[in-house]
Amino acid sequence: MSHTDAPSVYRADADGFFGEFGGAELPPFLAGPIAEVAVAYDAASQDPGFQEQFQSLLAKYVGRPSLLYFAENLSRELGGAKVYLKREDLNHTGAHKVNHCLGEALLAKRMGKTRLIAETGAGQHGVALATAAALVGLECEIHMGAIDVAKQHPNVVRMELLGAKVVPVEEGGRSLKEAVDSAFAVYASAPEEYFFAIGSVVGPHPYPSMVRDFQSVVGREARAQILETEGRLPDALVAAVGGGSNALGLFDAFLEDESVRIVGVEPAGEGLEGDRHAATMTLGTPGTLHGMRTKVLQGEGGEPSPVHSIASGLDYPGVGPQHAQLEQLGRVEYLSVTDAETLDAFQTLSRVEGIIPALESSHAIAQVMKLAPELPADAVVIANLSGRGDKDVDFVAERLREA
Template identity: 60%
Template structure:
């Protein structure tokens, strides 16, 4: 277990062992060349997070560049509409670049520069990780290359434009389903071609060690802030803490602050797509099995041949057939529960929050909002739900307008 000298970090129950395992999930890559590079990355990560210069620089950038701490907001009109529990939002959508992804991208690019790398390579689904990494790379004067599925590029055109403006090299990926899994495969292949000069900067708590720990560590700022803020705002802790789960970085960040609080139920919300009784969903924790994907073990959706299955979600950032190993561990240990929300419920929540609170959420975040709206009705008015509003919906506006009648 690593020593953490600053106030943020993963809870002891969600730190990996020396083999990069969270219980039986996770693990280290077997590819010799990649294994060497990732061992160096892990060493660099463990060193840098205890350096006072790094801690001070992250604190400065969070405050003056990202705009942290992001506020807690009581969604009164939405709560009244739903009836029952009071719904609060952790406003990660107000961060610079519009989502939680900037939290780990700043750390990853600072680490790349410390290790003498001249380039960062990554995948993106909804484009928020790509935008955040391109932003951090532009800020720190380092080259950036982003791989994105062609299906997601069409859905998330505003983020494609942002990445181009920020100066990133954008690589369209048309293989397979042309979505997030294929983008990860493509980005890893590019990384192997330039492993000496580049660093792979993964966008969620997925992949082989040290990525789940590293991304989770940088995202834990969300939960630590939220716990303190909620106590200051309400005088108590929320009954439920809710976040969407694709790979699971925003949820892991939120859950991290509440791991010692047994009375706070941690709920991850994944995409049921067109329904769990159809093949068109990405409900990995609900319908998946234990397996391996892209160098690590987790719950995964498999096809009849035992390969990662094609998946579907209206939210590009959630259409991944695997999930972070921390979440797989939390599920088995019953430290968190996992529910699912359909595309239709997601769209309803998107419009409800927009119309009742003047907040246009990302489709990813709308899954968490939809679950909160549904479960609030089953709770009493003196109970509370804290939702991680992980991103704003600018990127989704044109897509949504094609799906709903105004």
């Protein structure tokens, strides 16, 4: 079987369901426009011209393939397994987000839309979408929680320099969930003009499948690279999970390889015993959020719970529906690390390898720091370094001063 596509159990059905999770639970005024996206994506995915254009931009604009880097110093310091980093931080715009943003921008252009609209948490999706919009000649509007606007000011400046309109969201928890709500409301007012470019493998069908497909280049490259370098598959994969796009991007090409342990890492924040975390896979229950059936951190009435993570891009009370299915199938293991462990990993990788990781990616590194010493010296672990930490250095410096 080709490893460019996972087997059908790991694909949504015609209605966008991964087992019991997924679908498109939408009010009538959104159902039609989102269905239009599904039809357009299905056609584009089978169009060699669209795929050729997308792949060409990944190579000539993004700079793919990204490196699979043997972190020799980190491996030596941890003891145990050899640690490889999939260097998505080296992409143009500094994160994995540009992969699906280019795909969504091309699809919007194909559909005759004139504006891209989206939410962003840490700002990486916003920067990537603003970049893609500038490249293909579309207007761009980014909604961002007011807390994240303050926390990720450098990315706000980047978005504005790229020509995007940044809309601070002051409602509710003033973070990623509210940014999604706000952007959806504007989209619903003029769907004939806007293309909603969701920033992760979340939301109504077709977005969980579409964003995964655009991101699957990460895992396909990593698979070929590790086979060339080590002559075999890795023993384990590790990636951070908020909505879950960077994780599925890496995991997808390995899902049928039962010998490969796959670990998703979510935010335990200030501890799972309280409510200052975003550990959806660990503590969430089935529910509906942003048009999808998935696992959600929610109150007794079904309302999404307030969440917290030191990494703005992970503070989301839901998760991509395919992740919920993968946990149910027992194919992926979901663990969590705290803010303190994440800060330690951020500093460790910076000091030991000269690589400053995003706080989102630092969740994966923190789990690798636990996992690698438990494995034999001939074991191989690949972690997805989903973004660079330039955006986080001022915030981290402030946190360290407070400590």
